[in-house]
Amino acid sequence: MSEQKTPLLSVRDLKVDFGTRRHPFHAVKGVSFDIFPGETFGLVGESGSGKTTIGRAIIRIYETAGGEVVFKGQKINGKISKELDHEITRKIQMIFQDPMASLNERAKVDYIVSEGLYNSHKGISKEQRQEMVHQALLDVGLLPEFASRFPHEFSGGQRQRIGIARALIMQPEFIVADEPISALDVSIRAQVLNLLADLQQKRGLTYLFISHDLSVMRFICDRIAVIHKGLLMELADTETLFRHPLHAYTQALLSAVPVPSPDLKQEQPPLSYDESIHDYSVDPPVWCEIEPGHFVRGNQKELEAFREVLREKPE
């Protein structure tokens, strides 16, 4: 589906380190993927796997230690010109996890939503700015009157909508959604998911959707990458990944998701993933496109086994 298209965002061998130079901690150890315009790309992994770090490295919150992030043909990590920096701050926006913590408690919604405009649209009048805030609030299903209220007056779902409005007002092309619904209740979750899908359709937005909830990912993502300890394990179309996971880690992760149907309860413990099953001492693993659009990490011997599985796969 994606061969002809040029990616909107390309990540090439991205590395992010924390700690000091002498004792670095490699949070992301060389990750590569492409995100195409208009798609929802999912990044799934356990806590500490580096999924949030990748999202933050893309929007330049974290410095990269190596590799490239290319947005619309331009390199955007490391040292870049001031103009480009300005441009991507506008074009790439982020939605955060916890709507209770990510909104300024002392500011009114009006200011929260329009704060970005003070930097990027310096010339506009107060009326224009208010008009934009009203429009952004309407876009996310809130009333324009809410602009004069404080965050504490809203429920969790409404706060998350404010967070989305704040991203939308900049008219971004690409949104990094870092666990946008994990902190919300089941019934509110559906509302926010629908809103995100709706906005994507109307505005042609592209999402990087970071989450650990596989059932939500399956519903919203077009393609999913599985990350474990700073390395991608597998990347494929959502359905391919769920139906024919190749990598042992992906299989373990999928087996752990509880099924909401009592007749299908899992009596046995889920598969556990043990890294020692990989013998990488002589034959180091590579990131390989094993079938079109389906990437997996493994050494030559493992890749051969994966190919065997794919040949036997019923069509």
Added chain:
Amino acid sequence: MDQEPILSVQHLNVKFSLRGKVLHAIRDVSLDLFKGETLAIVGESGSGKSVLTKTFMGLLDANGWIDSGSIFYNGHDLAQYKTEKEWLTIRGKEIAMVLQDPMTSLNPLKTIGAQIEEALKLHQNLTGPAAHRAVIDILTDVGITEPERRSKQYPHEFSGGMRQRVVIAIAMACKPQILICDEPTTALDVTIQAQILHLIRNLVHKYNLTTVYITHDLGVVANVADRVAVMYAGDIVEIGTSREVFYDAKHPYTWALLSSLPQLGVKGEKLFSIQGTPPNLFLEIKGDAFAPRNPHALKIDFEKRPPLFSVSPTHSARTWLLHPDAPKVEPPPVLKRLVQEVSL
């Protein structure tokens, strides 16, 4: 189930006073808990599921009180308990609790062993080598390897999943009759969640525990529960065996809750979502609390609180739709997929 209930809640009302106003958190709830069963209580945040179980242990916040009703356990009415001394005969010994966040429910300044010993000393008068041996046994029980070494470590040396195992160990230390798990896995990763659920399930079998799970994750509910109670705005709106609630739900709120599962969504289409917001519990609720958000609401729903209609001996729901005179309303067709094909 013709067993005697181990714990029986009768017409319980709990209120909180907040900023000069009174919040009615639990509204006339009755519930029987049977020996050896696993009951899951599901509901949105603010539906009162945690408050309800906190009353079993006398752990209501200082601004909350039991307004009326009773909680019978072993012939005693826990709702009449006032002093800490009375509660200490129940808390930990008879009813123990596992809380959501293992990062905050352990004392960072004490070793794991000391924290488990504390519970043993308080409730079983075990000290010295006997207590130490008991600690090692319990740690082995909850699947912590090298218990001897681990018991001398501090909480920060444990991962999230291991910490939750320690919390479970403390809860189990006094061999309680009832174990209350308040969102035991919400703060954990899926893989760890599966392990912890498996552990709790094993302990329940081994010690014939009665368990109450509080959660909003329907996947977890389907995996652990024998019976499910659905709470909305401080009231139990539907209760039944987990098969009855998942496959043959009767209350529109249960329908709505199940339909909004992302597993039932079709890609590219809208996921079902409940419109509106939960009612304000500061105000008096008239009729069915869910009526304003319920597309199937009848006129009477706004006027009179529905009684608990019984569907089967184990299944009942509080909705006027079950009244013989009510129009027939079919559950949303999407729920049929729960039976057929939900995988993952």
